[in-house]
Amino acid sequence: MASTETPAPVQKLPVRLHSISYAATDALLFEFRALDGTDLAPAEPGAHIDVHLPNGLIRPYSLVSSSPYVIAVKREAAGRGGSAWLHDHARVGSLFEISAPRNAFPLDERAAATLLLAGGIGITPISAMYRRLTELGRQVELHYWSRSPAHALFLAEFEGAPGVTLHYGDAPSRGNLAAIVAAAAPETELYCCGPDRMLAEFAAATANRDPARLHTERFSAPELAPPTEGFTVTLARTGIDLAIEPGRTILETLIDAGIDITYSCEQGICGACETKVMDGSPLHRDSFRKPEEHERLGTVMVCCAGSKSARLVLEL
Ligand code: FES
Known part of the structure; x- marks a missing residue:
């Protein structure tokens, strides 16, 4: 995640888990609504919320939809328990606390052209961006890499959608990312969200482009050992x-x-x-x-x- 402003203080909002639905292999959608059923304040594309889990974990999730708030959660076998808790224990109707949405991955809605690149669960914020730009009639191209059609979120929506190309296969087949980036005009705004290796490929492919037009968000980080000096x-x-x-x-x-x-x-x-x-x-x-x-x-x-x-x- 990267942004230019200091994040605002986080307020907690009480919400109800309104629905859980299947999204793709190992991925579920969780929809949160206000306790009284009124609309939650609309969030911008790229925004995320922190979900406070009853097991004490607090985890950030990008929003798929701006109101009600929908998050996509992939079960991470090697994760630290947030996704597994949501997959195994969350029940429709239960109460949660979430933060107000914060946007560390803002979209320039006025860009002349936009290239969106997503890998795996990284499609979550990217899908919100695609929908907004399409709604506004902007020029947008989306490339989405996933292991197989069964692993692709929003497949029914994206198959055949204007400007969307779906790529399947394990990470090494993402070799075409550099060519896709190279074909984008210099004034294109580029957004990339995906696993570490994909972000490294993106960084290499965009080394000669205007850094102000490059926007990335990571949804995981290599485990950091705590500082060794007191x-x-x-x-x-x-x-x-x-x-x-x-x-x-x-x-x-x-x-x-x-x-x-x-x-x-x-x-x-x-x-x-x-x-x-x-x-x-x-x-x-x-x-x-x-x-x-x-x-x-x-x-x-x-x-x-x-x-x-x-x-x-x-x-x-
Ligand atoms: S808690 Fe997320 S950056 Fe520190």
């Missing part, structure tokens, strides 16, 4: 000092100390835990911000950052 975090509002032990994250230490902090992915990909740095020099390890964005905004993702200085003073 340091001290000072909370500017209270002056409290917290020792961050080697092998622990700032976020874990803040939670243990009872500090109210917003977080979600715990992997440095969603931006929910972004916190202002008042003093000190963080060691950034997230993939949400580019280094120059951290520099400009003076923020840190406390779920994964270390510190180059012995002390970090945070606006908490």
